[in-house]
Amino acid sequence: MAIWNSLSKYRDTGLLVLRIGLGVMMIMHGLPKLQGGPELWAGIGKAMGTIGIHFLPTFWGFMAAVTETVGGLFLLLGLFFRPAALLLAFTMVIAGLLHLSKGDGISGASHAIELCFVFLGLILIGPGRHSVDKK
Secondary structure (H helix, E strand, O other), X not given: OHHHHHXXXXXXXXXXXXXXXHHHHHHHHHHHHHHOOHHHHHHHHHHHHHHOOOOOHHHHHHHHHHHHHHHHHHHHHOOOHHHHHHHHHHHHHHXXXXXXXXXXXXXXXXXXXXXXXXXXHHHHHOOOOOOOOOO
8 A cells, every 4th residue: 555655765764763662661660769769779689699799789779770761862852862771671681581581481581672673683783863863
């Protein structure tokens, strides 16, 4: 159908919609973690144990909270887009592994796994024309 083919000219607008939606949602997930303080960060940081990293859980939890919050903002703006998407993808790998290690199964880990694939795809595609990186 011709209508579907004509939509390809809105690629950059589609990327903008994705960036805004995912960016806002990542900020909403990350900001409460960032505001939670060292006790919450230590709990979050223990997730690194799933890949054998058991030292400095507070640091790792803080980094995850910053990645979700600031990475979400950078995603939204299209600023430092690919590095932000890479860090977000890594954070989602750890979140997915944590869910799997807790016995939540694939249904418990699926959200993090899906987001990881989205971020990896966005790394390849780039932020689009409507981004700070392109200005």
